[in-house]
Amino acid sequence: MATEHGRTLAEKVWDAHVVRQGDGAEPDLLYIDLHLVHEVTSPQAFDGLRLANRPVRRPDLTIATEDHNVPTTDIDLPIADPVSRTQVDTLRRNCAEFGVRLHPMGDAEQGIVHVVGPQLGLTQPGMTVVCGDSHTSTHGAFGALAFGIGTSEVEHVLATQTLPLRPFKTMAINVHGELQPGVTAKDIILAVIAKIGTGGGQGYVLEYRGEAIEALSMEARMTICNMSIEAGARAGMIAPDQVTFDYVAGRAHAPSGADWDAAVAAWSALRTDSDATFDAEVDIDASALTPFVTWGTNPGQGLPLGESVPDPETIADEGTRLAAEKALSYMDLAPGTPLREIAVDTVFLGSCTNGRIEDLRAAAEVLRGRKVAESVRMLVVPGSMRVRVSAEAEGLDAVFTEAGAEWRQAGCSMCLGMNPDQLAPGERSASTSNRNFEGRQGKGGRTHLVSPLVAAATAVRGTLSSPADLSDTPGDGSEAVLAGTGSGAVDAD
Amino acid sequence: MEPFTQHTGVGVPLRRSNVDTDQIIPAVYLKRVSRTGFEDGLFAAWRSDEQFVLNQEPFRNGSVLVAGQDFGTGSSREHAVWALMNYGFRVVISSRFADIFRGNAGKQGLVAAQCEHSDVEQLWKILENDPGTEVEVDLRDMTVRAKDFQARFEIDEYTRWRLLEGLDDIALTLRHANDIDTFEVSRPAWKPVTTAQPSH
Numbered sequence: 001m002a003t004e005h006g007r008t009l010a011e012k013v014w015d016a017h018v019v020r021q022g023d024g025a026e027p028d029l030l031y032i033d034l035h036l037v038h039e040v041t042s043p044q045a046f047d048g049l050r051l052a053n054r055p056v057r058r059p060d061l062t063i064a065t066e067d068h069n070v071p072t073t074d075i076d077l078p079i080a081d082p083v084s085r086t087q088v089d090t091l092r093r094n095c096a097e098f099g100v101r102l103h104p105m106g107d108a109e110q111g112i113v114h115v116v117g118p119q120l121g122l123t124q125p126g127m128t129v130v131c132g133d134s135h136t137s138t139h140g141a142f143g144a145l146a147f148g149i150g151t152s153e154v155e156h157v158l159a160t161q162t163l164p165l166r167p168f169k170t171m172a173i174n175v176h177g178e179l180q181p182g183v184t185a186k187d188i189i190l191a192v193i194a195k196i197g198t199g200g201g202q203g204y205v206l207e208y209r210g211e212a213i214e215a216l217s218m219e220a221r222m223t224i225c226n227m228s229i230e231a232g233a234r235a236g237m238i239a240p241d242q243v244t245f246d247y248v249a250g251r252a253h254a255p256s257g258a259d260w261d262a263a264v265a266a267w268s269a270l271r272t273d274s275d276a277t278f279d280a281e282v283d284i285d286a287s288a289l290t291p292f293v294t295w296g297t298n299p300g301q302g303l304p305l306g307e308s309v310p311d312p313e314t315i316a317d318e319g320t321r322l323a324a325e326k327a328l329s330y331m332d333l334a335p336g337t338p339l340r341e342i343a344v345d346t347v348f349l350g351s352c353t354n355g356r357i358e359d360l361r362a363a364a365e366v367l368r369g370r371k372v373a374e375s376v377r378m379l380v381v382p383g384s385m386r387v388r389v390s391a392e393a394e395g396l397d398a399v400f401t402e403a404g405a406e407w408r409q410a411g412c413s414m415c416l417g418m419n420p421d422q423l424a425p426g427e428r429s430a431s432t433s434n435r436n437f438e439g440r441q442g443k444g445g446r447t448h449l450v451s452p453l454v455a456a457a458t459a460v461r462g463t464l465s466s467p468a469d470l471s472d473t474p475g476d477g478s479e480a481v482l483a484g485t486g487s488g489a490v491d492a493d
Numbered sequence: 494m495e496p497f498t499q500h501t502g503v504g505v506p507l508r509r510s511n512v513d514t515d516q517i518i519p520a521v522y523l524k525r526v527s528r529t530g531f532e533d534g535l536f537a538a539w540r541s542d543e544q545f546v547l548n549q550e551p552f553r554n555g556s557v558l559v560a561g562q563d564f565g566t567g568s569s570r571e572h573a574v575w576a577l578m579n580y581g582f583r584v585v586i587s588s589r590f591a592d593i594f595r596g597n598a599g600k601q602g603l604v605a606a607q608c609e610h611s612d613v614e615q616l617w618k619i620l621e622n623d624p625g626t627e628v629e630v631d632l633r634d635m636t637v638r639a640k641d642f643q644a645r646f647e648i649d650e651y652t653r654w655r656l657l658e659g660l661d662d663i664a665l666t667l668r669h670a671n672d673i674d675t676f677e678v679s680r681p682a683w684k685p686v687t688t689a690q691p692s693h
Contacts, residue, residue, distance in 0.1 A: 029673075044526070044571075060687055086526060090526045150569055150593060152601065198563055202592060230567075255685075262683055322510075326509070435568075437515040439515065440520075
């Protein structure tokens with residue numbers, strides 16, 4: 001990515017990790033600072049190592065957690081599904097054999113891999129971070145170059161701590177202005193994806209910039225970078241600043257003493273130079289945004305909550321029209337239906353997108369003193385055990401259970417329904433997760449992606465809603481969001 | 494990895510854009526710990542519909558999938574590539590692939606051939622008008638042929654070379670082990686390690 005002029009943030013991080021410059025035919029060889037591992041995409045990689053008699057080169061730069069398969073109830077019992085249990089047991093055996101640190105189900109540090117890395121302080125600015133999971137883009141919120149990889153690449157990183165890669169293109173996402181109360185990071189990223197499309201970021205690293213981004217907490221920044229992949233991008237990044245440093249400081253694996261000073265000095269240089277150029281730029285006016293929800297079967301099919309289900313007949317492009325028709329048929333929605341009138345039977349609050357403490361706080365503020373509608377079941381699944389413990393220390397669990405929601409253990413849960421938390425055929429959810437693909441949350445299930453505030457309000461009214469739609473008095477949740485500009489530390493200690 | 498030079502097989506028209514990896518193989522099918530046996534999960538939801546293209550006779554044994562734009566979006570699951578290959582596919586043709594899917598395909602020997610969308614449209618028409626038509630994909634001259642139709646496709650040059658030679662990516666990288674050793678010495682000491690005892 002070397003250029004004659006100034007460099008972007010992504011180019012700086014890339015350049016600092018080139019082990020061997022490519023020669024045109026061969027790609028660059030990039031060093032990987034942190035490799036996150038989970039049970040689904042790693043068994044075949046460890047098998048490959050065994051077959052070739054190769055060790056894990058840097059177990060000290062590798063960490064594993066159990067997240068995709070784990071149940072969110074009865075975690076003291078063996079996993080009921082024997083195939084899931086085998087996959088989890090396989091991870092445990094592999095980690096023991098190859099010397100990789102593992103946080104298993106029930107462990108105090110267990111959780112979704114993208115929640116665990118940051119909260120341990122392992123995710124730091126300027127690093128390269130990979131994981132066999134597309135939502136690795138989450139870690140870009142720290143100014144790290146973080147991207148998802150497949151199992152062959154997992155094996156490659158385990159064996160060599162490097163990846164052969166061609167430089168990515170760069171795209172600036174300039175988010176100007178100030179968010180209105182009740183509008184969140186989730187609404188920003190859904191609006192970005194609706195604007196550039198699910199393939200718009202293909203081949204790019206997105207750098208989110210502008211006042212609206214700088215005003216966000218670390219957790220909100222993670223929500224935005226998390227969904228970069230839904231725009232097709234390899235990664236999303238935000239330049240580290242004082243908010244970032246404050247979040248990292250004092251965490252278990254953060255540098256300390258003289259090391260901290262050296263690290264901050266290095267991190268402070270991780271900003272796009274004023275004379276650097278991006279390959280593409282997109283502008284978003286944050287002040288014009290309102291709560292955003294999806295109506296279709298890909299994350300780009302979204303609209304402001306105040307609008308109605310679109311009419312495919314009015315879409316000029318044939319491919320887009322066909323996709324909209326298929327989506328509406330699958331979602332069982334009629335064109336012209338106001339989005340606010342869409343009734344759901346399930347609300348899912350959790351995932352690596354919105355399963356952190358600030359997300360739970362925002363939703364709890366809406367639910368405090370209110371009840372989940374009779375027709376709705378609401379699952380609250382903390383992103384990690386640590387988030388769960390923090391929430392309980394603040395009494396959020398009581399707010400959720402008194403409202404009628406289920407308070408669960410940590411994991412990926414209904415985001416992808418690999419564990420028992422699934423939609424039944426025909427069921428419809430408002431979900432704070434990241435993908436509304438056909439069947440994503442269970443075969444035949446229908447998903448509307450929403451923010452935690454919209455999820456909570458929807459749970460109360462039973463139809464897609466924002467806190468502003470709630471007529472009774474308890475807080476509208478906006479104060480929790482406005483307060484979410486601090487360190488956002490999730491530690492209970 | 495088996496070298497790939499040329500393949501001829503029945504083309505399967507999949508008239509859908511944004512075929513995400515949850516459609517290619519739903520999460521409930523990802524629990525196996527091997528690289529084989531994923532064919533049952535391939536397009537599992539769509540295959541329960543008897544009208545789905547892979548349930549139609551001449552297409553059932555297809556090996557060249559011709560799909561709409563943005564194929565393989567979403568999850569990084571390499572199981573999507575394994576499911577396609579376990580089923581019998583050797584090539585997917587689309588006008589745009591998701592980055593991670595394309596990378597995974599290249600590692601496993603599934604050719605992700607990127608064509609103009611107009612070429613995809615033409616192939617769809619040929620395959621629908623004469624079901625069972627064979628499509629020839631030649632990696633040497635990066636050309637796809639079906640009946641009188643012929644078009645060039647794009648594929649990353651390094652991936653093409655590795656596929657033609659059937660080379661193992663890890664072995665290639667380990668030729669540069671000395672460079673990796675040298676780089677590691679230069680890494681700042683304050684970079685985190687996962688094994689250290691928490692210091693605070």
